[in-house]
Amino acid sequence: MEQVVHVALLALLVATALLIVRMRSILAVVMLSGIYSFVMAIIFLVLDAVDVAFTEAAVGAGITTVLGLMALSLTEDREKIPVHRPILPLAVVSITGALLLYAVTDMPAIGDPDAPVHGHVAPRYIKETPHAIGIPNIVTSVLADYRGYDTLGEVGVIFTAGVGIMLLLGRRSRRREEEGDK
Amino acid sequence: MEIFSRYAYWVVVLVMMIGFYIVIDRGNLVKKLIGLNIFQTAVFLLYISAGKIFGGTAPIIDDDAELYSNPLPHVLILTAIVVGVATLALGLALVVRIKEAYGTVEEDEIQAIENREENSA
Amino acid sequence: MREHLILRVITKFLIPFILLFGLYVQFHGDYGPGGGFQAGVIIGAGCILYGLVFGLETLRRAIPPGIVQGLVAIGLTIYAGTGFITVLMGGHFLDYARLAHDTQHGHHYGILIVELGVGITVSAVMLTIFYGFAGRGEENAGG
Numbered sequence: 001m002e003q004v005v006h007v008a009l010l011a012l013l014v015a016t017a018l019l020i021v022r023m024r025s026i027l028a029v030v031m032l033s034g035i036y037s038f039v040m041a042i043i044f045l046v047l048d049a050v051d052v053a054f055t056e057a058a059v060g061a062g063i064t065t066v067l068g069l070m071a072l073s074l075t076e077d078r079e080k081i082p083v084h085r086p087i088l089p090l091a092v093v094s095i096t097g098a099l100l101l102y103a104v105t106d107m108p109a110i111g112d113p114d115a116p117v118h119g120h121v122a123p124r125y126i127k128e129t130p131h132a133i134g135i136p137n138i139v140t141s142v143l144a145d146y147r148g149y150d151t152l153g154e155v156g157v158i159f160t161a162g163v164g165i166m167l168l169l170g171r172r173s174r175r176r177e178e179e180g181d182k
Numbered sequence: 183m184e185i186f187s188r189y190a191y192w193v194v195v196l197v198m199m200i201g202f203y204i205v206i207d208r209g210n211l212v213k214k215l216i217g218l219n220i221f222q223t224a225v226f227l228l229y230i231s232a233g234k235i236f237g238g239t240a241p242i243i244d245d246d247a248e249l250y251s252n253p254l255p256h257v258l259i260l261t262a263i264v265v266g267v268a269t270l271a272l273g274l275a276l277v278v279r280i281k282e283a284y285g286t287v288e289e290d291e292i293q294a295i296e297n298r299e300e301n302s303a
Numbered sequence: 304m305r306e307h308l309i310l311r312v313i314t315k316f317l318i319p320f321i322l323l324f325g326l327y328v329q330f331h332g333d334y335g336p337g338g339g340f341q342a343g344v345i346i347g348a349g350c351i352l353y354g355l356v357f358g359l360e361t362l363r364r365a366i367p368p369g370i371v372q373g374l375v376a377i378g379l380t381i382y383a384g385t386g387f388i389t390v391l392m393g394g395h396f397l398d399y400a401r402l403a404h405d406t407q408h409g410h411h412y413g414i415l416i417v418e419l420g421v422g423i424t425v426s427a428v429m430l431t432i433f434y435g436f437a438g439r440g441e442e443n444a445g446g
Contacts, residue, residue: 010193017200017220026212033216040223048251049230050240050336052259054328056226058344059267063429064219066351067267070436071212071274074443075281079210080288089207097199104195109187111236113249118235122252130243134407135333135414138241138253139260143338144414147257148397151417152386154261155379155424161268162375162428168275169435170368242335264340264425271432278439 002046009043024079030068037061051139190231197224209289211277215270222266229255307356314356321349329422333411339418343425350426351433359437371430378424382417389413 016036023029037060044053108115129141143151201224204217233255241253277287284292325346332338354362386397394401399413 007189010190014193014196014200017197020216020220021200021204026210029213029216033219036220037223040227043227044230047230047234048238048240049233049256049259050242051338051341052226052230052256052263054336054341055260055263055344056223058341058348059263060223062348063267063344064270066348066355067271067274067432067436068212068216070433070440071278073440074278074436075212075287079208079213080291082207082209086203086207089203092206093199093203096202097195100195100198101192104188104191107188107191107232110190110231111234113235113238115232117232117255118252122254125253126241126250132406133410133414135411136243137333137335137337138243138250139256139336140332140338140414140418141410142253142257143260144417145399145410148417150261151421152382152397154265155382155421157265158268158424158428159375159379161272162424162431164272165275165428165432165435166372168272168279169439240336260340264344268428275435278436 006043006046009039009046013039013043024081026072026075026077026079027069029079030065030072033068034061034065037064051137191228194224194228194231197227211280211287211289212274214289215273215277218273219266219270222262226259226262229259310356314352318349318353321352322346325349325426329418330415332418333414339421340425343422344429346422346426347429347433350430354433354437359434359441363434366430368431368434371427371434374423374427375431378420378422378427381420381423385413385416385420 013036016032016039020029020032020036023032037056040060041053041057044056108117125142125146126138129135129138133141133145135141198221201217201219201221204220205214208214208217233252235249235251238249238251239247241250241256243250280292281287284295286292286295325342328337328345329339329342332342350362350366353365385399385402389398389401390396392401397413400406400409402412403409
């Protein structure tokens with residue numbers, strides 16, 4: 001039963017992605033990308049990734065849609081109809097897709113407990129978290145404790161993005177405020 | 183059936199290629215960024231699908247569960263999602279500034295304006 | 304948005320619950336799904352909702368942009384500061400065991416503090432993004 005739900009959700013994902021290609025109105029594209037992120041969050045939930053589903057739903061279906069709409073209000077709504085025939089892009093995409101599909105046949109089957117990714121470090125995290133750290137959520141313990149450096153660097157990246165937005169979009173407002181006070 | 187044990191990976195490759203096609207074929211900058219976002223989330227799906235174990239449960243320690251799905255890909259993708267939205271915001275801020283400087287967000291029109299300025303300079 | 308009465312009433316009712324849920328997710332990240340990133344995004348989204356329905360100026364009065372800029376830096380400082388404090392206490396960088404009397408409590412405190420830093424930075428950056436785009440739109444519309 002779970003596999004049927006999984007396959008149906010994946011089909012919905014592909015359909016939404018194909019619609020995003022075809023739509024000319026940027027408003028429709030932004031709304032469809034919100035739906036796409038939400039379906040992705042449900043797929044993550046079916047795959048037992050509860051933390052990731054939480055984040056993807058909040059970020060993808062919430063923040064990205066608002067961001068897209070705000071950018072849309074500052075630019076235009078229609079996409080120009082392309083005049084060239086998409087032969088070269090389709091060829092590039094087909095060749096890359098074929099190569100990737102050939103590479104996928106080498107990967108271990110989904111859900112196999114003996115896959116290499118489940119050896120080495122992961123069983124150690126699962127076994128040691130109740131004793132060494134004492135909190136039930138293994139993902140939080142790995143994120144903030146075992147892999148704390150990575151999270152520090154990542155907060156640094158978010159900080160840099162915030163500073164970049166301030167520099168790109170904040171400047172003129174301050175000068176207009178000063179002119180208004182004079 | 184052997185052939186169906188990797189169906190999620192095929193869908194990942196398909197959606198990745200759809201996102202890639204949007205980036206290289208369409209000229210509108212906002213749509214390119216959204217295509218890049220689609221590519222990115224397909225890669226997330228690849229990692230999370232690899233971490234799933236049939237018969238396992240979410241990696242939160244519970245007395246009834248005996249097998250947990252692998253928490254390591256979850257951690258990596260959690261980071262990647264928030265970084266992805268931060269970079270999308272930065273990209274869209276750049277597009278807004280481009281619109282103010284050139285008056286358009288279509289790639290070929292911007293290229294034409296640049297060529298005209300180069301030829302007249 | 305002055306004409307949309309239903310929207311204003313429902314939003315006024317919902318926003319405290321959204322912010323409260325964000326705080327719950329932040330501090331219960333140890334026991335269930337959640338943590339700093341999710342909480343930051345939820346709190347940021349709640350504040351953005353307030354700004355969308357009641358006007359950018361009202362949001363600016365409630366949460367001044369200067370304070371948001373400060374919060375962006377304070378979150379990162381809390382995280383890196385915890386690392387430096389553990390070095391000052393004699394351990395390695397981000398060695399949480401030094402923060403309390405025994406290892407398990409030390410790790411727990413360390414995780415709580417760094418997740419708080421993460422949550423503060425993420426929510427402040429979401430608000431910064433909103434202020435940036437909405438402020439630009441306000442200018443283009445004539446101030």
